[in-house]
Amino acid sequence: MELRPGLKLKSAVCSTEIIVVGGSGDVDVTCGGVSMVEPTAEASEATPVDGLTDGTLMGKRYTDADGSIEVLCTKPGDGSLGIGQTALALKEATALPASD
Amino acid sequence: MNILTLLDMAASGFGERTAIGSIGSGITYAELLERAGRAGQVFKDNGSDRVSLLDVSSPALPIALFGAAAAGQPFVPLNYRLAEDDLVALAERTASATLVAGDGNGPRVESVEGITVVERDDFLATTSAGDGIDQAEWPFDPEDIAVLLYTSGTTGIPKAAVLRHKNLTGYILGSVEYMGAAEDEATLVSVPPYHIAGLAAMLSSVYAGRRIVQLPNFDADAWIDAVANEGITHAMVVPTMLARIVERLAERGDELPTLRAMSYGGGRMPFPVIDQAMNLLPGVAYVNAYGLTETSSTISLLGPDDHWIAHASDDPAMRRRLGSVGRPLPSLEVSIRDEEGNEVPAGTPGEVWVRGEQVAGEYLQQGSKLTAEGWFPTNDGGELDEEGYLFVTGRLDDVIIRGGENISPGEIEDVLMSHPSVADAAVIGVPSVQWGETIGAVVVGDVDEAELKALVAERLRSSRSPDYVVFRDELPYNDTGKLLRRVLRSEISDLGDG
Numbered sequence: 042m043e044l045r046p047g048l049k050l051k052s053a054v055c056s057t058e059i060i061v062v063g064g065s066g067d068v069d070v071t072c073g074g075v076s077m078v079e080p081t082a083e084a085s086e087a088t089p090v091d092g093l094t095d096g097t098l099m100g101k102r103y104t105d106a107d108g109s110i111e112v113l114c115t116k117p118g119d120g121s122l123g124i125g126q127t128a129l130a131l132k133e134a135t136a137l138p139a140s141d
Numbered sequence: 142m143n144i145l146t147l148l149d150m151a152a153s154g155f156g157e158r159t160a161i162g163s164i165g166s167g168i169t170y171a172e173l174l175e176r177a178g179r180a181g182q183v184f185k186d187n188g189s190d191r192v193s194l195l196d197v198s199s200p201a202l203p204i205a206l207f208g209a210a211a212a213g214q215p216f217v218p219l220n221y222r223l224a225e226d227d228l229v230a231l232a233e234r235t236a237s238a239t240l241v242a243g244d245g246n247g248p249r250v251e252s253v254e255g256i257t258v259v260e261r262d263d264f265l266a267t268t269s270a271g272d273g274i275d276q277a278e279w280p281f282d283p284e285d286i287a288v289l290l291y292t293s294g295t296t297g298i299p300k301a302a303v304l305r306h307k308n309l310t311g312y313i314l315g316s317v318e319y320m321g322a323a324e325d326e327a328t329l330v331s332v333p334p335y336h337i338a339g340l341a342a343m344l345s346s347v348y349a350g351r352r353i354v355q356l357p358n359f360d361a362d363a364w365i366d367a368v369a370n371e372g373i374t375h376a377m378v379v380p381t382m383l384a385r386i387v388e389r390l391a392e393r394g395d396e397l398p399t400l401r402a403m404s405y406g407g408g409r410m411p412f413p414v415i416d417q418a419m420n421l422l423p424g425v426a427y428v429n430a431y432g433l434t435e436t437s438s439t440i441s442l443l444g445p446d447d448h449w450i451a452h453a454s455d456d457p458a459m460r461r462r463l464g465s466v467g468r469p470l471p472s473l474e475v476s477i478r479d480e481e482g483n484e485v486p487a488g489t490p491g492e493v494w495v496r497g498e499q500v501a502g503e504y505l506q507q508g509s510k511l512t513a514e515g516w517f518p519t520n521d522g523g524e525l526d527e528e529g530y531l532f533v534t535g536r537l538d539d540v541i542i543r544g545g546e547n548i549s550p551g552e553i554e555d556v557l558m559s560h561p562s563v564a565d566a567a568v569i570g571v572p573s574v575q576w577g578e579t580i581g582a583v584v585v586g587d588v589d590e591a592e593l594k595a596l597v598a599e600r601l602r603s604s605r606s607p608d609y610v611v612f613r614d615e616l617p618y619n620d621t622g623k624l625l626r627r628v629l630r631s632e633i634s635d636l637g638d639g
Contacts, residue, residue, distance in 0.1 A: 046142075046283060046307065047142045047281065047282070047283035047307065049142075049281065060142050060146065062142075062314060099150065099153070099154050099319065099320075100150060100154065100318070100319025100320055101319070102314075113314065115146065115149070115150050115153075116153065134318045134321075135471045136318065136321075137316050137317075137318075137442070137470065137471075138402060138404070138426065138428045138442065138444055138445060139317075139328070139345065139349070139351070139375050139377075139402060139404060139428070140316070140345075140377070140404045140406070140428050140430035140432075140438070140439040140442050141338045141341040141342045141345055141377050141404065141406075141430060141438050141439060
């Protein structure tokens with residue numbers, strides 16, 4: 042899948058939906074170990090790979106080890122986000138006071 | 142991604158919370174999303190290119206803002222305080238547009254070609270009930286224009302700042318935690334819809350899940366009453382508002398126990414005002430936010446801890462920090478540059494440059510002002526200290542910010558010089574406790590002061606009339622004919638009290 046910021050993807054194995062916030066290039070973004078698909082793709086009957094079911098949290102950002110790829114969860118689900126079979130890590134938000 | 146995504150996430154995550162208005166009678170996030178969807182259909186059916194708003198704050202603001210995003214049209218709020226000619230000129234530049242008007246403003250622009258006026262009450266009624274919405278048709282290109290905001294430029298002719306969906310969503314994702322607000326939190330919005338802070342408040346509050354309460358026309362007593370009656374926990378004000386609030390609080394003695402956090406920005410905050418605010422409301426966490434229209438609002442902020450440390454300290458260096466705008470947001474970069482664009486070391490003044498996803502730095506006619514490396518030169522003077530605190534000294538191009546209102550000196554100078562007895566004139570900001578800056582005019586000519594003040598009030602409006610007029614035999618210019626405003630500024634700055 043050719044990544045670009047703003048790209049929407051949905052999980053093939055659960056209810057997870059994401060938006061790509063950072064990153065580009067041909068990257069295999071997965072959920073539950075299965076490649077994520079365009080939002081318009083038909084529902085699949087794929088099931089998550091064992092051990093890749095930590096789940097996703099709404100509004101949280103996930104990133105790869107070097108921070109070059111970052112996605113935002115817009116709908117939560119049961120699968121774990123990853124690049125191929127490597128899990129993405131939950132990115133802790135910097136707490137800022139409200140300013141407007 | 143589109144700003145509508147922010148509302149969509151709020152509606153799916155906490156749809157039953159009150160988004161705007163009072164608990165019980167307000168609009169929930171789920172309802173706001175539906176109304177925005179219906180508004181989008183209204184705008185599309187109308188066939189105009191843009192969505193405009195000429196109204197004080199009301200629930201029509203977020204509905205029209207997100208509705209414009211649903212229709213794939215830029216949202217263009219107009220300043221209802223403008224004089225008729227200026228307003229009509231901006232409406233002409235905004236056409237074709239569906240213009241939501243309230244507070245008696247509709248007739249002022251209804252004859253402008255390409256403007257279709259929809260009265261606010263009709264708009265609210267139309268969008269409150271009807272068919273379900275089809276989200277599949279919503280546009281999603283992050284490069285689309287979300288908002289056009291007219292700024293007052295150096296020439297006096299407003300420029301239309303372009304804010305794309307990627308800029309605004311970049312700002313929110315970089316600075317606001319999704320559902321970060323506790324369920325009892327409520328923010329009081331008293332800045333108008335045509336100010337970047339008024340728009341940013343809609344987006345950040347929706348994404349955080351913080352209830353929005355709107356104060357249509359700022360008045361210190363109404364503000365204090367609203368905080369008490371609505372259980373307000375958060376508020377953003379411009380310095381002039383805080384000065385009036387502090388004045389009234391001192392007289393009334395309200396303690397405002399629900400208020401937890403106040404942010405301020407939009408102009409120079411006089412030291413005595415913030416100092417007194419901290420004495421009167423010691424339980425409040427203060428935030429000084431600095432940002433520009435072209436940067437989608439805040440780029441740097443001075444947090445509550447810094448306020449308390451500075452407030453409690455006797456060390457002049459620490460006290461001085463109350464005059465800082467704090468540290469840049471982690472999601473962007475700030476650099477101080479000299480006139481050649483080279484970065485200068487800490488402690489050296491220069492121009493504030495900023496780079497990041499939220500930085501638009503673009504105007505409709507003039508195009509992008511970003512450098513090849515993506516930096517936006519803000520035209521604000523400033524410096525960073527050793528610990529990364531940013532101090533902003535003001536517009537390099539000498540725009541006067543009087544009570545949050547940007548005033549171009551050139552506009553007033555033109556009027557002054559139109560008087561037959563005026564040979565030369567320069568207008569500069571004079572520090573003021575109440576207004577941040579007031580207007581000082583230095584005039585060459587044999588003419589009555591009151592006559593000049595009246596002339597400006599008549600041609601422009603009263604808030605642009607000089608507060609001070611002083612006379613000189615000549616104005617100082619450099620060898621290339623450039624007026625030396627800084628010389629004048631140092632000569633007349635002691636006229637003010639700020």
